[in-house]
Amino acid sequence: MTRDEPGGDTRSRIIETARELFTAQTYRAASMRDIAARVGITKPSLYHHFRSKSELLASLVEPPIDELETAIEAASEQASAGIGPAEVRRRVLEGCLDVMLAHRETMVLLLHDASVYGDETTGTMSRVVGLMNRAVDLLAGPDPDWRRRVRAAQALAAVTDPITQLPDVPAADLRAELLRGAAAVLATDP
Numbered sequence: 001m002t003r004d005e006p007g008g009d010t011r012s013r014i015i016e017t018a019r020e021l022f023t024a025q026t027y028r029a030a031s032m033r034d035i036a037a038r039v040g041i042t043k044p045s046l047y048h049h050f051r052s053k054s055e056l057l058a059s060l061v062e063p064p065i066d067e068l069e070t071a072i073e074a075a076s077e078q079a080s081a082g083i084g085p086a087e088v089r090r091r092v093l094e095g096c097l098d099v100m101l102a103h104r105e106t107m108v109l110l111l112h113d114a115s116v117y118g119d120e121t122t123g124t125m126s127r128v129v130g131l132m133n134r135a136v137d138l139l140a141g142p143d144p145d146w147r148r149r150v151r152a153a154q155a156l157a158a159v160t161d162p163i164t165q166l167p168d169v170p171a172a173d174l175r176a177e178l179l180r181g182a183a184a185v186l187a188t189d190p
Helices: 008-025 032-039 043-049 053-080 085-102 104-112 119-140 146-165 171-187
Strands: none
Touching: 008 032, 008 043, 008 053, 008 104, 032 043, 032 053, 053 085, 053 104, 053 119, 085 104, 085 119, 085 146, 085 171, 104 146, 119 146, 146 171
């Protein structure tokens, strides 16, 4: 098998290399030429797998976005089935946190690289923003006032932002502490 073979292995190596370069250099700064060179393929071969850098970014971020959507929708279905708001909040926080911990490097890209938010990535990034808004709605509970919405947004930030800022903390330890912090935020009375 050659490195230039159009199989799934080459595609996976391209995606992993793109993640590394986008994270190290930013999405905007990393070029398709850089990615091809690092993978050991020609630039035309790279374009055989991905028509554009934005398509490559979408292939990188869509699996965790799909997982986030699944976690948020599962909590939403539970809310519709009559489960209590506290349990819905727990499921939203745990679901989002587990996905983000499983995809820490990709979350760095989504949460800290403003260059991923451009005209060519509007659809993908709008989806991320929409999911985070849906998570805040679920965390705020039924008929929230603005204070409850603020605390819901703060709680979501409490479980998402530190993931990218503390890459050396073991996932299980970080998970437990982030959930404690988010619970504390949600429990605060106005």
